[in-house]
Amino acid sequence: MAGRDTAPDEVAPAVAAARLAAQGLAGTARCTAVDAVAHLLAVQAQDPRGMRLTIRSRVAGSHATDVDAALTRDRSLVVTWLNRGTLHLVRAEDYWWLHPLTAPRTQAQIRRRFTDEGVSPAQAEKGVAVVERALAADGPLGRGALRERLRGAGVPVDGQALIYVLIEAAARGLVVRGPVTGGDQAYVLVRDWLGPAPEPRGRDDALAELARRYLAGHGPATDRDLARWAGLPLGDVRRGLAAISADLADRDDGRAQLRRPPGPGPAAPAGGDARMAPPRLLGQFDPVLLGWESRDWIVGPHRGIVTSNGIFRPFALVEGRAAGTWAVRGGRVELTPFAPLSAAVTEALRAEAADVERFLRPAGRPG
Missing domain, CATH: 1.10.10 (Arc Repressor Mutant, subunit A)
Incomplete structure (x- = not known):
């Protein structure tokens, strides 16, 4: 399964839904910024606003200052x-x-x-x-x-x-x-x-932890997906996946998925009965664009989300696909959809826009 040499070309709706649920974009939200980062393991951070917006979309009611507090006060x-x-x-x-x-x-x-x-x-x-x-x-x-x-x-x-x-x-x-x-x-x-370093882990133990934690936030995924995300040789990530083989669900599509994610919660749905994520406004460099070998299952024909110099733009996620881009101008979110949206989706994205504005608003400033 995890050692298959050719990654599947197609991402079925059930796989997409399961990945979005693993990403924390559908179902139960995480409680804190630290919880969300722990679940994803590592969040792209070269864009400070995008890094913080990753937390907003996965922690209900959070604020950008929650991330600052974890970085500054709590360490x-x-x-x-x-x-x-x-x-x-x-x-x-x-x-x-x-x-x-x-x-x-x-x-x-x-x-x-x-x-x-x-x-x-x-x-x-x-x-x-x-x-x-x-x-x-x-x-x-x-x-x-x-x-x-x-x-x-x-x-x-x-x-x-x-x-x-x-x-x-x-x-x-x-x-x-x-x-x-x-x-x-x-x-x-x-x-x-951070203080003194703890006792170092053996490399095999660390590779197993990497595989387990990656799949918790990205599964179902292939060994090549993990190698691309981590920037490690394929042989290394296969060693990690082999070490946790007893924890993997039975699948017939060449992808790996945990039977049960770490921590509380139901077993992973290998058959793909996860709910599709509701409409979301995701920030620049959101992890959902960076966690697999290909992002075509999200962007489809709209590769303009990634500009010519490799900058990932903020985008709207609707029914598991990119449906438009957005920007903040004068403190207000401006959405540019790729095609007309239904009234229900438009209303949901308006609520998302209001929440983005609240999240980014300096603490203590009224809306």
Whole structure:
């Protein structure tokens, strides 16, 4: 099942419905921002608003400041470069095992990028040391402050050089992005912000945890889906899936699905009787566009959701498919549907728009 070499080409409505339910977009909502992130394991985070909107669509009544509080006050969430060398929001406790799985491939990518940016190995090494010393002495610090420290030490910071120094420091397990201050997210030392590292997991144990947690938020899915999402070799994710084979439901379509998701709740419906998600307004870089090898089952012919430079736009989800894009202008949501919508769907999306506006409104400001 999970080891099948050719991924199924078609995504049947039952599979789509089950995936949307696993994503937290249909059925029972999660209770808190941390619950939602725990269920999804890792949330794309290079767009701060999109990261927060992922929580809104999965935690009823939540507010953007709930994410900020978890990052700043509770230290229960952090942001760093993980899957595919991309910024992700994760629980602090999951950072400790997910980072060692993904960091080696991130470092290999970044070292090639240093060459492209004209940063020598010695300059990169010096840059990481400067960042570590600055955060130890004066952290938390934002990107602008670290830029000046690096520039003063003679480390290149123009173009993408600065961000690659920060990624290298993160890949080494030295820094994460933690507290939100003045609308920006500051960098902190892992040892200062999260404390001592727990006992490390063995790689096989971590791969099994990865497989289980991925399927809880994305199943049914193939081994290739997991490899694409995590940015890991296919052989690695197959080892993880094989380790949890006793927990997988019986399917005949080459996809893997947990018999019962972690935590309370009913067993996973292998036959596909999950409810389709109600109309939703999803933010930019929503996980539902990034969790599988293909996103055609969501976007269909409307690939303009992904712009030419790879930016994922906010979109409306109706009956499990992209039905339009939207934007916030002057504090108000403006929807651009791909085709006329029914009165019932239009009303549901108006309610969603009002909730997006409430979610993003600064705390204490009346609607």
